[in-house]
Amino acid sequence: MSEENQESKAQNDAPVNIIMIGMAGSGKTTLMQRINAYLHERKTPPYVLNLDPAVTKLPFQANIDIRDTVDYKQVMKEYGLGPNGGILTSLNLFTTKLDQVMQIVDKRAGENKYFLYDTPGQIEIFTWSASGAIITNTLASTYPTVVVYVVDTPRTASPATFMSNMMYACSILYKTQLPFLVAFNKTDVVSHDFAVSWMTDFEAFQQALRGQEDEGFMNSLMNSMSLVLDEFYNHLRVVGVSAMTGQGLDEFFVKIDEAVKEYYEEYKPAMQRQMEKKRDAEREQKKEHLQRLMADLSVTDGKEV
Numbered sequence: 001m002s003e004e005n006q007e008s009k010a011q012n013d014a015p016v017n018i019i020m021i022g023m024a025g026s027g028k029t030t031l032m033q034r035i036n037a038y039l040h041e042r043k044t045p046p047y048v049l050n051l052d053p054a055v056t057k058l059p060f061q062a063n064i065d066i067r068d069t070v071d072y073k074q075v076m077k078e079y080g081l082g083p084n085g086g087i088l089t090s091l092n093l094f095t096t097k098l099d100q101v102m103q104i105v106d107k108r109a110g111e112n113k114y115f116l117y118d119t120p121g122q123i124e125i126f127t128w129s130a131s132g133a134i135i136t137n138t139l140a141s142t143y144p145t146v147v148v149y150v151v152d153t154p155r156t157a158s159p160a161t162f163m164s165n166m167m168y169a170c171s172i173l174y175k176t177q178l179p180f181l182v183a184f185n186k187t188d189v190v191s192h193d194f195a196v197s198w199m200t201d202f203e204a205f206q207q208a209l210r211g212q213e214d215e216g217f218m219n220s221l222m223n224s225m226s227l228v229l230d231e232f233y234n235h236l237r238v239v240g241v242s243a244m245t246g247q248g249l250d251e252f253f254v255k256i257d258e259a260v261k262e263y264y265e266e267y268k269p270a271m272q273r274q275m276e277k278k279r280d281a282e283r284e285q286k287k288e289h290l291q292r293l294m295a296d297l298s299v300t301d302g303k304e305v
């Protein structure tokens, strides 16, 4: 087999990490359950990891559950924290065991194709914490990793909520730099066609804005922001799904495949370039340090006797 074929086979066989992120109630957990069932039906059961310490009931069996490692209520009591502090500290404590998780993931990599990660509903706890970044970077440095941003479609049907949600998606995309898929969920209630139209046709969004009752400051702000977001939409992969009925899941996996391709073509080479740059800088630093040491050690012949 040629080197190129070997590489393409290795890429096809490699597991894929799918990290579910989304606002509280967007349907992350229900979508995880639906994807889990979908993959089981196709005889490719996923490996499921729950990273939400505060979830009370999971509708699926998680292979690794943060709640087995840390008791979120106990953490709150022990450290005198509120609910959000408790979730964040639990995630921090769990992150200290990440190497063990990665060892398990490595072991299971031959058996499972997809590794699904459910994250806390308090979205910022994962997306803006050091632990969230450590988990995401560690996963992405080992295997292709895709961020799925789940959106509650019926609740984003007004231009203002749509724009806030997209701004949030944009911030996560730029923070993680990872291949990204926006999953407009709950399409059994409202189709995501309006969202696609607003993202692909600038005038359609402007028209929706003009239809709003409030034509004051808010509208002109959104007007300007929509110009900024236009560029972001060009880089966005979008799919409409229903965690309730399962519609859209075939397309969901087509988009996941596209995102994995992006991981190999863009994310991984960029990560390797960054690592090389870091190694070069460290090498340069060591060299300078050595040169300074040598200069200090030089023998002088100027002593008066």
Ligand SMILES: Nc1nc2c(ncn2[C@@H]2O[C@H](COP(=O)(O)OP(=O)(O)OP(=O)(O)O)[C@@H](O)[C@H]2O)c(=O)[nH]1
Pocket (backbone or CB within 6 Å): 022, 023, 024, 025, 026, 027, 028, 029, 030, 031, 055, 120, 121, 122, 185, 186, 187, 188, 189, 241, 242, 243, 244, 245
């Ligand atoms: N109609 C409809 N309802 C849905 C769908 N997906 C989720 N829901 C409902 O939306 C609510 C929230 O779903 P969850 O899966 O708990 O949402 P979550 O994002 O995990 O919520 P947090 O754990 O708070 O972050 C539940 O009542 C679900 O039944 C869907 O595709 N269609």
